[in-house]
Amino acid sequence: MKKNIFKSILENTYLFLIFLFLYLPIVILMIFSFNSEKSVTRWQGFSFKWYIEMLSNDSLLEAFANTISIGVIAAVVSCIIGTAAAIGIQGYKSQRVKGMINAVTNLPMVSSELVMGISLMMLFVSVNIPRGYFTMLISHITFCIPYVIVSVLPKLMQLDTGLYEAALDLGAKPLYAFRKVIIPEIRPGIVNGLLISFTLSLDDFVISNFTSGHGVQNLSMFIYTGRTGPNPMYNALSTVMFVLVAVLLFVINSRSSKKSGEPISFFG
Amino acid sequence: MYKKSLSYPHLVWMTLFVVAPMIIILIYAFTTGSDDGQVYFTLENFVKFFDKTNVKSFFNSIWVSFISVAVCFLLGYPAAYILADKDRRRTMAGKKPTGLLMLFIMPMWMNVMLKLYSWLAILNPGGLLHSFTSMLGLPDIDIMNTYTAVVLGTVYDYIPFMILPIYSVLIKIDTSVIEAAQDLGANPLKVFLKVVLPLSLPGIVSGFTMVFLPALTAFYIVDFFGGGQFMLIGNVIERYFSNELGRNIGSSISIILMLFAFLSMYLMRFFNKSNRQMSKF
Numbered sequence: 001m002k003k004n005i006f007k008s009i010l011e012n013t014y015l016f017l018i019f020l021f022l023y024l025p026i027v028i029l030m031i032f033s034f035n036s037e038k039s040v041t042r043w044q045g046f047s048f049k050w051y052i053e054m055l056s057n058d059s060l061l062e063a064f065a066n067t068i069s070i071g072v073i074a075a076v077v078s079c080i081i082g083t084a085a086a087i088g089i090q091g092y093k094s095q096r097v098k099g100m101i102n103a104v105t106n107l108p109m110v111s112s113e114l115v116m117g118i119s120l121m122m123l124f125v126s127v128n129i130p131r132g133y134f135t136m137l138i139s140h141i142t143f144c145i146p147y148v149i150v151s152v153l154p155k156l157m158q159l160d161t162g163l164y165e166a167a168l169d170l171g172a173k174p175l176y177a178f179r180k181v182i183i184p185e186i187r188p189g190i191v192n193g194l195l196i197s198f199t200l201s202l203d204d205f206v207i208s209n210f211t212s213g214h215g216v217q218n219l220s221m222f223i224y225t226g227r228t229g230p231n232p233m234y235n236a237l238s239t240v241m242f243v244l245v246a247v248l249l250f251v252i253n254s255r256s257s258k259k260s261g262e263p264i265s266f267f268g
Numbered sequence: 269m270y271k272k273s274l275s276y277p278h279l280v281w282m283t284l285f286v287v288a289p290m291i292i293i294l295i296y297a298f299t300t301g302s303d304d305g306q307v308y309f310t311l312e313n314f315v316k317f318f319d320k321t322n323v324k325s326f327f328n329s330i331w332v333s334f335i336s337v338a339v340c341f342l343l344g345y346p347a348a349y350i351l352a353d354k355d356r357r358r359t360m361a362g363k364k365p366t367g368l369l370m371l372f373i374m375p376m377w378m379n380v381m382l383k384l385y386s387w388l389a390i391l392n393p394g395g396l397l398h399s400f401t402s403m404l405g406l407p408d409i410d411i412m413n414t415y416t417a418v419v420l421g422t423v424y425d426y427i428p429f430m431i432l433p434i435y436s437v438l439i440k441i442d443t444s445v446i447e448a449a450q451d452l453g454a455n456p457l458k459v460f461l462k463v464v465l466p467l468s469l470p471g472i473v474s475g476f477t478m479v480f481l482p483a484l485t486a487f488y489i490v491d492f493f494g495g496g497q498f499m500l501i502g503n504v505i506e507r508y509f510s511n512e513l514g515r516n517i518g519s520s521i522s523i524i525l526m527l528f529a530f531l532s533m534y535l536m537r538f539f540n541k542s543n544r545q546m547s548k549f
Contacts (some may be wrong), residue, residue: 011350015368018347022375022427025386028396032389040389041396081277088275101275104282107290112529114485114502115522118509119289122519126292142285145278203379205488210509223381227492230389238382249377253370 026242033235040230050236060237063222066133067202070218074140075197081141082148083190086156087182089149108143109150116143117210124211131213139211140201147200148193155189188255195252199245296519313520322504322521329500332415333483336422337430340479341472343423344430347372348471349464351431352438360443369435376428384421384492391417391493413495421489426482430475437471438464473536481529501525 032040036047054060085105092098108116120139124131159182167177183190205220212221219241226234300310317323351372355365375383390396391412401409411417441464449459483489487502494500499507501521508518 011354014346015350018343019371021343021424022371025390025424026378026383028389029382029386041394041399081281084274085278087270088272088278089270091270091272091275101279104286105278107282107286110529110533111526112481112485114487114505115293115526118505118518118522119293120285121509122292122296122515123285123289125515138285142281145281149278199377203377205379205381220379220381223379223385224488224491227381227385227388230392230395234385235389238379238385241379241382245377245379246374249374253373 026238029235030239030242033232033239035232038232040232040235050232053233054236054240057233059217060222060233063217063219066136066216067218067220070133070137070140071198071201073137074144074201075194078141078144078148078197079190079194082145082193083152083186085145086149086152089153090156105146105149109146113204113206117207120207121210131211132216133212136208136212136216136218139207140204143204143207144197144200147196148190151193151196152186152189155186159185192252192255195248195255199248199252202241202245202248293519293522296516297523298520300516313516314524316517317521317524321499322501325499325504326501328498329484329502332418332422332500333480336419336426336483337476337480339419339423340427340430341475344427344475345434345472348431348434348438352435352441356439356443372428372431372435376432380425380488383425384489387421387424388492391420412493413497414493415498417493418490418500421493422483422486425486425489426479429478429482433474433478434468434471437468441467473539477533477536481532484529485525 033050034046034048035043036045036049089098089101092101120142121131124135129135163181164177167181168174172180203220204218205224208218209221219237223234223237297313298309298311299307300312301307351368355369358365393410393412397409401407411420446459446463449463454462485502487500487506490500490503505518505521505525508514508521
């Protein structure tokens with residue numbers, strides 16, 4: 001018995017130390033975002049100074065707007081293309097064709113971000129498309145689509161095709177049956193794909209760095225340029241981003257743990 | 269109901285923005301531009317890769333990634349083990365799992381730049397680490413701009429990607445197998461080495477792939493903590509691409525890197541498969 005208590009103390013201490021390693025730097029960063037002086041190592045008093053400074057920094061606000069708008073558009077577009085693709089892929093009978101499509105779909109997920117970013121950059125350079133907001137958006141859609149497919153496919157596998165046929169037998173038009181029968185069944189997968197895409201887009205640095213050219217930045221690139229010296233304004237920005245992702249993650253998680261029950265309605 | 273045509277936009281998109289770019293990289297890697305605007309086939313870009321500094325940074329990258337993976341594993345395995353053990357016991361007792369796993373998943377989704385930035389205030393000269401050591405009267409630890417700092421940054425960035433796959437394999441291990449080993453007289457160490465560790469090998473392998481390969485090209489970590497003192501292969505590639513003249517060589521290095529990545533993925537998968545076949549007996 002005594003041995004068990006000792007073991008459990010040891011185990012809990014170890015877990016605690018790992019959590020400390022993972023979270024302490026972030027907590028420190030968040031604390032110093034409220035520091036009233038420029039120091040990020042000595043606490044001098046509470047203030048919202050750096051949050052106010054953040055809100056008056058034009059290039060930061062622009063980066064923020066870019067990040068959010070690209071995230072939203074990339075998530076929606078990749079969701080439409082990805083969901084349609086997931087359904088369409090089921091229609092191929094030949095295993096070889098299916099395998100080939102899967103290989104191409106998986107390519108962005110398995111090849112390194114650096115190679116992805118570089119190859120997209122070289123594409124835009126070769127066909128003389130000036131790099132900027134638009135090219136960055138295209139690149140984000142490209143790396144999001146596979147994740148949508150991956151989250152929709154399992155739902156499609158569980159789908160009972162009999163339901164769709166029953167709807168047709170009862171006189172529903174194919175499109176109507178599709179909207180009323182198939183979409184509600186796979187909706188959790190679609191919404192998860194949407195949220196995952198948005199989070200990935202929000203987070204991306206490497207691919208954006210190569211495909212955005214000069215002048216257009218997202219938040220990750222903005223923090224990257226601020227790496228030369230600690231500045232509490234970046235702490236404030238990081239705190240905001242941390243909270244944003246934490247909320248998103250909480251939503252994704254509480255959705256996927258709630259296996260039964262009607263999920264939040266996003267469509268129709 | 270599964271109309272093939274629904275997949276066409278996706279196929280067109282992937283052809284344009286995944287396959288075509290890869291082909292362009294291939295073309296760049298095997299050609300060279302000349303003054304008269306003509307493009308010639310050449311292998312010279314690959315020869316240039318074997319320049320002393322490039323090869324050195326390639327091996328340095330492999331070394332740094334390897335050390336990072338090893339540290340991730342040594343720190344991460346016990347954590348995954350303890351967590352899986354706790355969760356399994358709770359589910360067996362009919363209770364909900366601890367939910368601590370969420371705390372490991374969370375850092376996977378945190379912005380990379382944010383994670384790296386958070387270490388600056390600690391590691392920079394005169395930072396918190398400095399205050400901490402001087403408070404305790406210890407000698408100053410200045411690891412900024414060293415390989416140690418790069419490894420630290422890499423471990424911090426990627427350790428959740430090691431813990432998670434190991435956890436998900438450990439949680440599925442049938443406890444009766446462990447009990448059987450115990451009943452047959454194996455001591456805890458033997459149970460671990462002969463039963464738990466081999467069964468968790470698939471998780472370890474995917475953890476290694478998920479950490480090692482991305483770490484190899486994470487040039488921004490070096491930018492944060494290396495202070496321009498040295499370059500790893502990711503930085504070399506990035507440097508080549510920031511200059512128009514370097515694109516051909518940069519492409520050839522990217523191709524080599526890609527081949528290396530596919531090779532190691534293939535090897536790990538092969539290793540995993542042969543292990544799975546062995547565990548049948």
